[in-house]
Amino acid sequence: MYNQEFFLSALIYLGAAVISVPIAKKLGLGSVLGYLLAGILIGPFVLKLVGTEAGEVMHFAEFGVVLMLFIIGLELEPKLLWKMRRSIFGLGGLQVLITAAIITAVALILNFQINRAIAIGLILALSSTAIVLQTLSEKGLMRNIAGRSAFSVLLFQDMAVIPILALIPIIATLGSPANLSDSALNNIGEVAKMPGWLQLLIIIGAITAIVIIGRYAARHIFRLVAETGLHEVFVALALLLVIGTALAMDAIGLSPALGTFIAGVVLADSEYRHELETTIDPFKGLLLGLFFISVGASINFNLLIESPLMIIQFLFLLIFLKFAVLLFLGRMFRLKKGFEFLFAFLLSQASEFAFVLISFSKQNKLFDDQTSGMLLLVVTLSMAISPLLLIFNEKAVSPILERWQNKLEYDEIEEEENPVILAGFGRFGLTVGRILLANGFKVTILDNNPSNVETLRKYGFKLYFGDITRPRMLEKAGIEKARLLILSMAEHENALKVAEIVRKKYPDVKILARAKDVFHVFEYLNMNISNVQRENFHSAAELGNKALVELGLSKYEAYRATRTFKHHEQQVTEELYHHWLEDNAKFIRESRRFEEQVKETLQAEKNYSIHDTDCAWDVDSLKEEAQLKK
Amino acid sequence: MKRILILFAHPAFNKSRINKALIQSIQDLEGVTVNNLYEKYPDFFIDVKAEQKLLLEHDIIVWHHPFYWYSAPAIIKEWMDLVLEHGFAYGTKGRALEGKWAISVISTGGRKEIYGSTGSNQFSINQFLAPFNQSATLCRMKYLPPFVVHGSHTLSAEKLQQHCSNYRKMMITLRDEKCNESVFHKVEYINSIIENNV
Numbered sequence: 160m161y162n163q164e165f166f167l168s169a170l171i172y173l174g175a176a177v178i179s180v181p182i183a184k185k186l187g188l189g190s191v192l193g194y195l196l197a198g199i200l201i202g203p204f205v206l207k208l209v210g211t212e213a214g215e216v217m218h219f220a221e222f223g224v225v226l227m228l229f230i231i232g233l234e235l236e237p238k239l240l241w242k243m244r245r246s247i248f249g250l251g252g253l254q255v256l257i258t259a260a261i262i263t264a265v266a267l268i269l270n271f272q273i274n275r276a277i278a279i280g281l282i283l284a285l286s287s288t289a290i291v292l293q294t295l296s297e298k299g300l301m302r303n304i305a306g307r308s309a310f311s312v313l314l315f316q317d318m319a320v321i322p323i324l325a326l327i328p329i330i331a332t333l334g335s336p337a338n339l340s341d342s343a344l345n346n347i348g349e350v351a352k353m354p355g356w357l358q359l360l361i362i363i364g365a366i367t368a369i370v371i372i373g374r375y376a377a378r379h380i381f382r383l384v385a386e387t388g389l390h391e392v393f394v395a396l397a398l399l400l401v402i403g404t405a406l407a408m409d410a411i412g413l414s415p416a417l418g419t420f421i422a423g424v425v426l427a428d429s430e431y432r433h434e435l436e437t438t439i440d441p442f443k444g445l446l447l448g449l450f451f452i453s454v455g456a457s458i459n460f461n462l463l464i465e466s467p468l469m470i471i472q473f474l475f476l477l478i479f480l481k482f483a484v485l486l487f488l489g490r491m492f493r494l495k496k497g498f499e500f501l502f503a504f505l506l507s508q509a510s511e512f513a514f515v516l517i518s519f520s521k522q523n524k525l526f527d528d529q530t531s532g533m534l535l536l537v538v539t540l541s542m543a544i545s546p547l548l549l550i551f552n553e554k555a556v557s558p559i560l561e562r563w564q565n566k567l568e569y570d571e572i573e574e575e576e577n578p579v580i581l582a583g584f585g586r587f588g589l590t591v592g593r594i595l596l597a598n599g600f601k602v603t604i605l606d607n608n609p610s611n612v613e614t615l616r617k618y619g620f621k622l623y624f625g626d627i628t629r630p631r632m633l634e635k636a637g638i639e640k641a642r643l644l645i646l647s648m649a650e651h652e653n654a655l656k657v658a659e660i661v662r663k664k665y666p667d668v669k670i671l672a673r674a675k676d677v678f679h680v681f682e683y684l685n686m687n688i689s690n691v692q693r694e695n696f697h698s699a700a701e702l703g704n705k706a707l708v709e710l711g712l713s714k715y716e717a718y719r720a721t722r723t724f725k726h727h728e729q730q731v732t733e734e735l736y737h738h739w740l741e742d743n744a745k746f747i748r749e750s751r752r753f754e755e756q757v758k759e760t761l762q763a764e765k766n767y768s769i770h771d772t773d774c775a776w777d778v779d780s781l782k783e784e785a786q787l788k789k
Numbered sequence: 790m791k792r793i794l795i796l797f798a799h800p801a802f803n804k805s806r807i808n809k810a811l812i813q814s815i816q817d818l819e820g821v822t823v824n825n826l827y828e829k830y831p832d833f834f835i836d837v838k839a840e841q842k843l844l845l846e847h848d849i850i851v852w853h854h855p856f857y858w859y860s861a862p863a864i865i866k867e868w869m870d871l872v873l874e875h876g877f878a879y880g881t882k883g884r885a886l887e888g889k890w891a892i893s894v895i896s897t898g899g900r901k902e903i904y905g906s907t908g909s910n911q912f913s914i915n916q917f918l919a920p921f922n923q924s925a926t927l928c929r930m931k932y933l934p935p936f937v938v939h940g941s942h943t944l945s946a947e948k949l950q951q952h953c954s955n956y957r958k959m960m961i962t963l964r965d966e967k968c969n970e971s972v973f974h975k976v977e978y979i980n981s982i983i984e985n986n987v
Contacts (some may be wrong), residue, residue: 722834781875 198455223446232423251315285510373425583648
């Protein structure tokens with residue numbers, strides 16, 4: 160087979176993931192640890208299924224981090240980002256500076272040369288975006304105040320990578336001058352060699368370009384592609400957008416993750432946001448998984464076996480120093496009630512950027528083989544131990560804190576989520592939505608027809624283009640926090656599927672649904688969903704009411720007659736439902752559906768006479784009695 | 790033990806203070822059925838047969854509502870118009886309610902002093918309630934003196950609490966037949982019987 164080797168490795172990586180991640184999750188260890196263990200398992204020290212190429216795989220898989228930041232950008236509107244400026248630059252800036260300074264000082268005490276010590280400090284000050292963000296989203300902590308703070312710090316670190324990359328060659332010349340190799344400089348790209356003001360101009364230009372394209376051009380392109388109805392083209396477009404941005408950023412020496420993050424933020428208030436998120440999400444997940452596996456596979460156990468004590472000492476020293484600084488800063492920035500511990504445990508590992516920075520430093524002759532090998536091992540181990548630290552926090556630290564402070568109040572920081580999700584905003588859903596909006600309720604509206612979305616947007620409705628049948632979409636729409644899910648879409652079978660999923664996964668969410676006909680109503684009743692409305696019954700009854708008026712009934716008489724008929728119809732429907740339950744085979748759903756319905760309805764109607772509810776207003780018996788008394 | 794049916798009507802229940810509290814103070818009582826008419830029939834489409842069945846299942850009928858324009862909110866009148874059918878509730882053959890008791894429970898914004906010949910409202914509460922009294926009588930029911938909460942706009946939480954506990958006591962008294970029928974003739978409001986009973 161063509162490219163057999165590639166598929167063989169794919170088989171190994173995928174197999175390892177499919178086996179270990181579910182086991183790890185079952186054991187409550189989280190997916191990151193599962194992936195890491197899978198990596199160790201298939202790595203050169205256990206099963207030897209993959210060799211040293213794990214390092215290359217890791218570089219490829221780092222793209223998962225880029226995708227992740229794009230998705231996070233999508234969830235952050237510019238307004239929100241602006242609100243976070245204090246924690247990004249204050250908390251993030253202080254974290255990098257203080258941690259770098261302290262680690263440098265400790266390295267000096269451990270007899271490292273000054274220039275090496277500074278490089279080590281800078282490199283190890285960073286934390287792992289991949290691990291932290293994956294953990295945050297898995298545990299639903301993205302909106303938690305500790306999660307938000309951690310994210311701010313990571314965002315600043317992402318920006319800090321650029322100056323650190325620029326600093327390393329300069330630091331390398333500090334201690335022992337003139338051993339800076341040309342090849343090393345070449346690696347940091349053409350732009351880095353240009354004068355500072357020109358670099359700045361290029362960077363500003365690039366970001367402006369992202370903003371302008373994202374704001375004004377992207378919407379039209381998305382619409383054109385979405386209207387083709389070919390989902391794979393939309394997928395291609397989404398990937399094209401992210402990869403393009405990443406490459407452009409790389410070319411001008413900016414972090415690709417940062418660039419796609421900005422692109423994400425720009426698209427955050429676009430109506431295609433949900434669709435983009437659900438499209439990119441599986442790629443992100445797979446690549447991050449691959450990344451964690453390759454981290455696991457590249458742990459150098461030889462080095463660990465040679466000098467286990469020293470490595471473990473360094474490892475714990477690193478985690479302790481980072482943890483202490485983070486805890487201090489967390490307190491300073493008003494994280495309380497255990498959130499400061501969560502924050503500190505979250506960020507206490509080293510970053511995947513460290514892999515790049517360490518090898519870059521090695522190229523610059525700043526580190527020798529032994530130092531870089533050791534650093535790499537400590538970095539990797541700190542990442543591997545990170546999920547365990549969080550479990551430790553969850554199981555040991557926070558229960559103690561909880562006892563101290565009576566209880567953790569998680570609610571106070573939770574962002575308000577819309578109580579209603581409305582799926583389908585066409586002829587039917589529009590009315591439902593307008594009633595809710597007119598009464599001041601906040602509604603998350605989804606529709607899967609791009610031109611409909613486009614039209615309604617012009618009238619000021621905020622709605623998203625998306626397909627509610629995809630489970631991820633439901634999550635993104637906030638189903639977990641919603642009180643009501645209204646299925647007002649025209650795709651009746653899909654609506655039933657969604658109802659079934661939501662019933663199972665989110666039993667607390669109330670479902671209201673639009674039904675095509677009585678049989679469709681029955682399907683919902685079977686799921687214990689009784690808030691169902693037939694899409695045409697009431698309109699037809701209203702027209703019948705108008706006809707009665709034209710035929711000479713007074714308006715109130717006609718109203719009462721129609722209302723009585725609706726009541727009667729309800730009784731008939733209930734009767735019919737019991738028939739349907741008893742003898743399902745009689746109602747072969749796909750064939751002759753309408754005829755079947757008419758026949759059954761009329762049959763059931765025979766059992767009910769329309770009781771004249773209004774007889775008290777026109778009492779013949781009273782007249783008779785009066786006559787008798789006379 | 791007698792069974793009590795409360796025909797409750799308040800068109801803005803969530804905004805009501807007095808009647809919400811009153812209803813909440815008795816809704817858990819055994820033998821008491823709260824029939825919230827506006828909640829059950831938001832479009833006034835009253836299920837006559839179902840309502841008549843409820844009447845047959847109870848011994849004491851309570852019309853509980855705020856006092857709107859010296860009478861009841863519209864749905865109570867609609868209910869009377871439709872449910873108290875000739876041949877069921879009244880007429881030579883209409884004896885379904887015979888011997889049952891009926892009582893009005895009302896809340897008014899005005900103080901007690903303004904009701905009566907010297908007050909600005911000219912008539913007493915019992916005069917205003919004449920249609921309820923006579924409707925009950927036509928249906929061969931005994932109409933008890935009403936339970937009245939006056940001055941509802943300015944009622945203190947304490948006073949309200951007192952009314953609630955009195956309401957509850959009244960329900961229990963009627964349900965368990967703890968008082969002599971003769972005492973009803975002597976009082977203007979049933980409140981005084983309950984208060985003196987303490």
